[in-house]
Amino acid sequence: MDYIHQSIYDLLPNNLANLYLKNVNQALITQEVQVFEYEWFFEEKRHHFESRIVVSGENEVLAIIRDITESKLAQIELQRAKDAAESANHAKSEFLASMSHELRTPLNAIIGYSELLREDAFDLGYTDFIPDLDQIRASGLHLLTIIQDILDISKLESGMMTVCLENFNIATLIKEIEALGSHYSKKIITNLKSTVPLMLRECMPIASKSNKYCLTF
Numbered sequence: 439m440d441y442i443h444q445s446i447y448d449l450l451p452n453n454l455a456n457l458y459l460k461n462v463n464q465a466l467i468t469q470e471v472q473v474f475e476y477e478w479f480f481e482e483k484r485h486h487f488e489s490r491i492v493v494s495g496e497n498e499v500l501a502i503i504r505d506i507t508e509s510k511l512a513q514i515e516l517q518r519a520k521d522a523a524e525s526a527n528h529a530k531s532e533f534l535a536s537m538s539h540e541l542r543t544p545l546n547a548i549i550g551y552s553e554l555l556r557e558d559a560f561d562l563g564y565t566d567f568i569p570d571l572d573q574i575r576a577s578g579l580h581l582l583t584i585i586q587d588i589l590d591i592s593k594l595e596s597g598m599m600t601v602c603l604e605n606f607n608i609a610t611l612i613k614e615i616e617a618l619g620s621h622y623s624k625k626i627i628t629n630l631k632s633t634v635p636l637m638l639r640e641c642m643p644i645a646s647k648s649n650k651y652c653l654t655f
Contacts, residue, residue, distance in 0.1 A: 462499050465491040486510035538585050549578040
């Protein structure tokens with residue numbers, strides 16, 4: 439097919455021809471390379487192109503056209519994946535906030551009732567019940583801390599919380615773990631005692647949130 443004696447309007451749709459002429463004129467005026475992208479639907483497919491208009495002489499330009507369909511589609515898919523990830527992260531944050539409210543309300547009631555029952559048991563002389571009631575309260579507080587930690591992790595991911603270094607007594611932490619795990623698995627407590635060196639039971643710096651401690655075994 440002979441393209442030499444045809445105008446740009448014979449070769450391209452009107453909107454694309456106008457776009458090319460606009461960039462050609464801009465290149466001739468500024469003497470700078472003009473780069474632009476466009477879509478062209480042909481052969482029953484949508485194609486993406488990048489065009490560079492370079493001044494090659496007096497009132498002459500050179501058009502360098504590159505098919506960028508594959509890279510453009512990959513970019514579109516990447517943006518879709520990014521949007522989906524952000525949407526999922528937003529949904530996760532909403533779920534955590536809702537879960538926190540739904541769980542903390544009954545937990546606070548359990549903790550409150552355990553404290554009232556402990557007072558009654560003490561007043562009535564039922565001292566055998568007090569250790570179990572203390573355990574119920576401690577377990578409830580522990581679960582509240584876990585819920586808050588989950589929310590804190592979400593805040594850390596969004597950059598809304600600053601991690602700082604604080605001191606804590608690891609012996610106190612181990613005793614709390616022993617108390618919480620004593621009803622579930624003595625094997626876990628035994629392994630914990632054997633794997634944590636005695637020297638670590640002194641105060642030591644650790645990455646933590648304000649007024650809280652955290653340690654992973």
